Structure formats: C-alpha cells, structure tokens
Amino acid sequence: MKKFYFVFFISFLFFSGCSSKQYFEPKEIAGKVEFDKELPAKMIDVTRDGATLENGQVITEEGLLDVKLPQGFEFIGDGEEYIVGANNCGDIVIIDKKSKKTVFKKHFDLKRASAAKIKGDILALVFDTNEIMVVDFKKDEELYSQKSDKIYSVDTKIASPYFLGELILFPTLDGKIIIVDKVGKRAIRNILVGTEKFLNNIIFLNVLNNRLIAATPNKVVSVNPKNINTINIDLSDILFVKDAVYILAKDGRVIMTDPDLNILKTRKYPFAHFTGIVYGEYIYIIEKEGYIIATDHSLRVSNVFELSDKIEDYIFTSKDKIFYKDKFFQLNKK
Structure with missing residues (x-):
C-alpha cells in the first residue's frame, strides 16, 4: 500500500508539473495585427x-x-x-x-x-x-x-x-x-x-557614440573610455539606441538602462517569452504566444496587440518590418 501511495504521489507531481506551465495572457487587447504582405518564399534561416x-x-x-x-x-x-x-x-x-x-x-x-x-x-x-x-x-x-x-x-x-x-x-x-x-x-x-x-x-555587438555594448545570453557589458559596466541577466534579446539600452529578460522583464547600464525603468510582463524587438515610433516587442507589445520609449505606457499566429518558427525584424514564415507587415516609424 505504501508503494502505491508513493507511485501515485510521484505521478501527481509529474503531471502537475507538466500541466502547470504558464503563458503570457494580457488582460486587455488593443487590437489585432495581420501579416498582410507576402514574401516570394518562406524563410528557412535567420541570423542576427x-x-x-x-x-x-x-x-x-x-x-x-x-x-x-x-x-x-x-x-x-x-x-x-x-x-x-x-x-x-x-x-x-x-x-x-x-x-x-x-x-x-x-x-x-x-x-x-x-x-x-x-x-x-x-x-x-x-x-x-x-x-x-x-x-x-x-x-x-x-x-x-x-x-x-x-x-x-x-x-x-x-x-x-x-x-x-x-x-x-x-x-x-x-x-x-x-x-x-x-x-x-x-x-x-x-x-x-x-x-x-x-x-x-x-549575440549582440554595437558601438554608438563612445559606448560599446555587447552581450552573451547571460550577461551585458558596456565599455566606455573610462570603465566597464556589467549586468548579469538571462536575456533573449537587446536593443541599443541613442541614450538607452533595452534588455529583454527571459523572466518577462523589459529593462531600460542608460548606455552605462544604470537601470532607469523596468516593466514586467508575467510569463512573457520575447522573440524580438524593433525601435520605431514605439518600442515594439514580439512575444512568442502571438502578441506585439507596443510601449513608449520610457516604458511608461504599453498596449498589447494580437498577432494572427503564435511565433513557432523563424522571425526576423528589420528597421520597420516584422517577417514571419512567408509573410510580413510594416510598422509605424518616426
């Protein structure tokens, strides 16, 4: 009897663990975004x-x-x-x-x-x-x-x-x-x-003004003529523009820092899995369950838009477009 209870307990933990995976579920959807333009063929490989x-x-x-x-x-x-x-x-x-x-x-x-x-x-x-x-x-x-x-x-x-x-x-x-x-x-x-x-x-390397920003999947480094600053963090992507660095953390945080990696603002999107980021009129962040989070440059306000598909394949972002499979759409740009 004890053996039965032990096996049942282990099975319960296993199946509970498998079914307890949580996903990003926004409370409000501001609208839908369609991949409304077609590519001549499907993407088969994506690099940085x-x-x-x-x-x-x-x-x-x-x-x-x-x-x-x-x-x-x-x-x-x-x-x-x-x-x-x-x-x-x-x-x-x-x-x-x-x-x-x-x-x-x-x-x-x-x-x-x-x-x-x-x-x-x-x-x-x-x-x-x-x-x-x-x-x-x-x-x-x-x-x-x-x-x-x-x-x-x-x-x-x-x-x-x-x-x-x-x-x-x-x-x-x-x-x-x-x-x-x-x-x-x-x-x-x-x-x-x-x-x-x-x-x-x-996975990231860019130089802007007198700052060099580089990152591995676990660390971000900022190098200036005087010193080196670091942030240890599990990240999925990073964006360096003008006077700000945007770090997409694997725990659902979007972290805004200055070029020396001093944290200025953090927003948390529970259970979000980010797959890309684009800088335009807003900061556009692509989420794996099929959403685009559009936030202002200071991360104060954001709206969530639903995509027509979950992101289960290659995705590539250019200056003003998001490409997925054999389709794409164009973002608003300043």
Whole structure:
C-alpha cells in the first residue's frame, strides 16, 4: 500500500508539473495585427542581421533584396555593396548587390563561416570553430587569423564583426571580443564579456557614440573610455539606441538602462517569452504566444496587440518590418 501511495504521489507531481506551465495572457487587447504582405518564399534561416528565403533571396535591415544566393547557401553578413553567404561544406560567396554577380568564392576545410561583415575590400569572418579571420577578398589574401578556445554550441543570433575605423571588433563564440588592427594585422585587445562554459556566444555587438555594448545570453557589458559596466541577466534579446539600452529578460522583464547600464525603468510582463524587438515610433516587442507589445520609449505606457499566429518558427525584424514564415507587415516609424 505504501508503494502505491508513493507511485501515485510521484505521478501527481509529474503531471502537475507538466500541466502547470504558464503563458503570457494580457488582460486587455488593443487590437489585432495581420501579416498582410507576402514574401516570394518562406524563410528557412535567420541570423542576427538577416534572413534567407527558400528561393535564395535575402532579407537584411534594408528589407527584401532582389539578390539570390546559390542553392544551399545561407546569408551570414553583408556590407554596403555586397552580401555574404555560406554553406555547410565550408564554402563562402560574396555577391554584388547591384550586378547580382558572384565576385568572390572560397572554400575552407573543416569549418563553416557563421558570421561576416565587409567594408571596402576587407572581409571579416567568424567560423563555427571559434576562429576569426581577416581577408582581402579582392586580392584573395588572408591578412590575419586567430583561433580561440573550443566551444560547445553556436547560437543563430551570433553577432557580426564590427568595423570601427582601422579596427575590427570580432565577437567570438566563447564570450570575448577580439579587437584587431587591420593595418598592423594584429590583435591589440581582448574584452571578456561572458564566462559560461555553454551558451556563451556573443549575440549582440554595437558601438554608438563612445559606448560599446555587447552581450552573451547571460550577461551585458558596456565599455566606455573610462570603465566597464556589467549586468548579469538571462536575456533573449537587446536593443541599443541613442541614450538607452533595452534588455529583454527571459523572466518577462523589459529593462531600460542608460548606455552605462544604470537601470532607469523596468516593466514586467508575467510569463512573457520575447522573440524580438524593433525601435520605431514605439518600442515594439514580439512575444512568442502571438502578441506585439507596443510601449513608449520610457516604458511608461504599453498596449498589447494580437498577432494572427503564435511565433513557432523563424522571425526576423528589420528597421520597420516584422517577417514571419512567408509573410510580413510594416510598422509605424518616426
């Protein structure tokens, strides 16, 4: 009899636990939002800076480009004139946005390029082996490379390299930023962002005015000429605009800080699971159960709008559009 009670108790805990998962349920819905415009094909891959459609077309912050990657290639980065694609066989291609022609193609053994950025003739690459590389693609010449510690996971939202004058800021997959002097062809500084053994990719990197903001899934760092400030937090996304940083925490909080990460305001949306954020006339936050939370820039007032679908697949946000599956809609922008 005691054994029966024990088994019943364990079963009760198990099934209670399974059924007790809670979801974001807004008290008021301000309206509905429809994905009312169609893409020429479904999105099959999404990165921090772009998305790839099934037909090879690419979406970036500029919107849908009339350029196609070769079959089997996915978008990993861009520049003013070019887009960069990679496949799982170690190949990369650079395609001119205007001519739509391939201007560079290269194969790398035993590694796949995961993120890229181009400025002028210089291509900056981050590989899934946690190696960084600087290439003059016009001359097909490797200028610098460095391999960091072994990593155990690669996030689809890994940040792209960032060009800052003569410097290139490389986000690594083990929680560092390596600053490379492209003229001197050498690394001049490392900035440690995260220290976790797993899920420690740099998923956000941006520089505005004299602040560098970077983040892993567990930590945000702000670097200015005088000091380094940090916030330890489990986060799903981050936005850095003008004088504010917006952090989407995995516990349903939206945290607004100044560029030095001093907390200015926090709003809690119970059980919310955020999947993206866009800055426009309002701050638009996409929630996984199929909602858009529109809040003013100071997080004082917010309205919740219902989407036509739950977010169960890839989603990409550009400057004024939200893309999902094979559809999108346009937001109000200032």
